[in-house]
Amino acid sequence: MFDKTVFKLIGAGRTAVLLALLSLAGALASVGQAWALCCALVALWGGAGLAGREGLLVVFASCYLGNRVIRAVREWLLTRFAAARAGEMRRQALERLMAGRVRGEDAGLGAAGGTSLVIEGAEQVERYLELSLGKSIDLAVIPLVIIVAVFALDWVSGIIALVAFPFIMLYMVMIGGNARELAEQRQLEQARLSNHFLDAMRGLDVLRAFGRARGHADAIYRVSERLRGATMRTLRTATLSSAVLDLFATFALAGVAVMLGFRLVDGDMMLFPALMALVLVPEFFLPVRSFAADYHATLDGKHALERMRALLEAPERSVAVLPEAAWGDGSELAIRGLTVRYGDACALEDVSFAVRGFERVGIVGASGAGKSTLASVLAGFLDPCAGAFELRAGESEARAASLYAPAWQRQVIYIPQKPYLFHATVAENIAFYTPDAPRECIERAAEAMGLAPLLEQLPQGLDTLIGDGAGARQLSGGEAHRIALARAFLDGRRRVLIFDEPTAHLDIETELELKERMLTLMQGRLVFFATHRLHWLANMDRVLVLAHGRVVADGEPRALAADGTIDRCLRAAEGDEVDA
Numbered sequence: 001m002f003d004k005t006v007f008k009l010i011g012a013g014r015t016a017v018l019l020a021l022l023s024l025a026g027a028l029a030s031v032g033q034a035w036a037l038c039c040a041l042v043a044l045w046g047g048a049g050l051a052g053r054e055g056l057l058v059v060f061a062s063c064y065l066g067n068r069v070i071r072a073v074r075e076w077l078l079t080r081f082a083a084a085r086a087g088e089m090r091r092q093a094l095e096r097l098m099a100g101r102v103r104g105e106d107a108g109l110g111a112a113g114g115t116s117l118v119i120e121g122a123e124q125v126e127r128y129l130e131l132s133l134g135k136s137i138d139l140a141v142i143p144l145v146i147i148v149a150v151f152a153l154d155w156v157s158g159i160i161a162l163v164a165f166p167f168i169m170l171y172m173v174m175i176g177g178n179a180r181e182l183a184e185q186r187q188l189e190q191a192r193l194s195n196h197f198l199d200a201m202r203g204l205d206v207l208r209a210f211g212r213a214r215g216h217a218d219a220i221y222r223v224s225e226r227l228r229g230a231t232m233r234t235l236r237t238a239t240l241s242s243a244v245l246d247l248f249a250t251f252a253l254a255g256v257a258v259m260l261g262f263r264l265v266d267g268d269m270m271l272f273p274a275l276m277a278l279v280l281v282p283e284f285f286l287p288v289r290s291f292a293a294d295y296h297a298t299l300d301g302k303h304a305l306e307r308m309r310a311l312l313e314a315p316e317r318s319v320a321v322l323p324e325a326a327w328g329d330g331s332e333l334a335i336r337g338l339t340v341r342y343g344d345a346c347a348l349e350d351v352s353f354a355v356r357g358f359e360r361v362g363i364v365g366a367s368g369a370g371k372s373t374l375a376s377v378l379a380g381f382l383d384p385c386a387g388a389f390e391l392r393a394g395e396s397e398a399r400a401a402s403l404y405a406p407a408w409q410r411q412v413i414y415i416p417q418k419p420y421l422f423h424a425t426v427a428e429n430i431a432f433y434t435p436d437a438p439r440e441c442i443e444r445a446a447e448a449m450g451l452a453p454l455l456e457q458l459p460q461g462l463d464t465l466i467g468d469g470a471g472a473r474q475l476s477g478g479e480a481h482r483i484a485l486a487r488a489f490l491d492g493r494r495r496v497l498i499f500d501e502p503t504a505h506l507d508i509e510t511e512l513e514l515k516e517r518m519l520t521l522m523q524g525r526l527v528f529f530a531t532h533r534l535h536w537l538a539n540m541d542r543v544l545v546l547a548h549g550r551v552v553a554d555g556e557p558r559a560l561a562a563d564g565t566i567d568r569c570l571r572a573a574e575g576d577e578v579d580a
Helices: 003-008 013-044 052-097 114-155 157-201 204-209 211-267 271-293 293-315 371-379 426-430 439-448 452-457 477-488 508-522 535-541 556-561 565-579
Strands: 332-342 345-356 360-365 385-391 396-400 412-415 494-498 525-532 541-549 552-557
Touching: 003 013, 003 114, 003 293, 013 271, 052 114, 052 293, 114 157, 114 293, 114 452, 157 211, 157 271, 204 271, 204 345, 271 535, 332 371, 332 412, 345 371, 345 552, 360 371, 360 535, 371 494, 371 525, 412 477, 426 439, 426 477, 439 452, 439 477, 477 508, 494 508, 508 535, 535 556, 541 556, 541 565, 552 556, 552 565, 556 565
Parallel strands: 360 525, 360 541, 412 494, 494 525
Antiparallel strands: 332 345, 332 385, 385 396, 541 552
16 A cells, blocks of 8 residues: 655655654543543442542543544645645656656657656645555554553453554555556456547547447447456455454454453453553544545545656657747758657658748648658657757757757747647637737737637637636637637747648638638648648649659659649558558
C-alpha cells in the first residue's frame, strides 16, 4: 500500500513527523479513555457508585474529545499535504505535456494516457496520499503503544495479540501480490480504453465515410467490458480479503476474551486489568484492519503515483538552439536525412530537401505516406530519429537535430485538420497568439477571414462563448477554420505557416469558399501545405510527393503534373497499399 518514494515529496518528512506525534497522542488518549471507563465500570460493579468519581468522567470526556480533535487535525494536515502535492504534480505534468517537452508515449502511457493521468490520475494520487501516509504511520505507532499497555495489564493477552498480528500481516502480503496484479491489469485496461477512444474520435469522420462507425462502437464496448471485468475482479478480491482479515482479528479477540474469562472464574485475575485489556485489544488491531480495508482502494492511487512519477522523470526533449532572426525572403532551411520511426514502423526515411524565402511547398501522398508526420516535425512537435536541420536567417546560421526550439516555434503557425477552439470568447480565441491585440485589430481579422455573417448570428458577437463546455456555442468545421485563419491573420510576426490537411473533413463547397482567404493568408510567408486534394497544387511553388515515407518527386507542380509524375507516384503508392 505504501510507496516509500512518498517521503521524497516536498514536506513529506515534516508531515510524517507531525502525524507520528498526533498518532502517539491519539494512542495515549485511547489508553486514558479506556482507563477511565474501566475504573468507572469496576466501581459500579463493586456497588460503590460514581459518587466522588467525577474526575473519571472528566478524564474520559477529555480523552474522547482529545481523540476527536486529533483526528480532525490529522485529516486537515493530510488533506492539505495531499492536495498540495497532487496539485503540484498535475501542474508539472501539464507544463511538460503542453510545452511538448515530453509525450504520454515517453512514459509508456499512450497518446491519451497522459491526458487521462492528469485528469483522473492526479485525483487518485491525492486520495492515495491522504490514506496511505496517515494509515501507515498509525500502523507503525498505535499498535506499539497499545501492546505495551496490554502487556503491563496482562502478559497472556499481550502474547495472544502479538502472535496473531504477524499472521494478519502475512495474509496481507499474500493477498497484496494478487491485488497488485489485478490493479495493474485494471490500469492497463483503462489506458487501453482511453487510447482506443481517442483513436476512434480522431478517425470518426473516416469511420462514418466507410460505414464502419457501428463496428468500431462495438470494439469500444468490448474494451470497456474488459475494464468492467477487471474492476469487478479487483472489488471481489478486496471484499473477500477484508472479510478474512476481520475474521483473524475476531479470532484473536475471542482468544483473549476466553483466557480472561477462565482466569476471572478461577480467581487468578482481577476485574480491572482483565476489563481494560479486553477494551484495548480491539484498539491494537484497529490500525491494521483500517489499513487493510483501504489497501485495495489505494492501489489505483499507488499505480497513478508511479505513472505520474514516470511522466515527471521521463527524459525531456532537448531544446535546439536556433537563430532568433525572423524568417525573411533570404532565409533558408535545409533538411538532411530526416528519419522518423514509431516503434518498428518507419514513417519517414532519409527525407532531404531545402526551402528558401517565402516558398509555398505542397506535400502530397497517399494515406500513410508520412504527410502529417512531416508537418509535425516541421512544426517542432516531433523529434526525428535521425537527420539534421540547417537554418540560415539573416546573418545567423545554425544546425540542429530537431526544430523543437523556441526561436523557431515563435515563428510557426500550425493549422491542423480540426483547429482547437478554447472554452473562451470568439475574440479570445482569435487573439490566441496575440493576447494583447487591440479590439479593432481582432475585428479586422474576423472580417478579413469572413466571420462577419457568423458574428451577426451570435448573441454577443465577438464576446460569445465558444468551444467545449457548459454554455458554449458549438461551431461548424468551416467556422472553426475561419477562427483559426483569423488567428494567423492577426499575428503578422509569424512567417512560417504549416497546414496539416486543413480541409480534409470539409465539403468541397466550404473548402472552395475558404480557399481564397487561405491564399491571401499565405502571402509573405513560408508555407508547407500537406493535402490529398490536388487542386491546391496549382497555387504552390513546388511539390513534394511522398510515398512510404520517402520523397519520390520534388519539383514545380505544373511540370510534375504535365509529365504525369504526381499521378504515377500516387497510383503506385495506392497500388502497393492494396497489394499489401
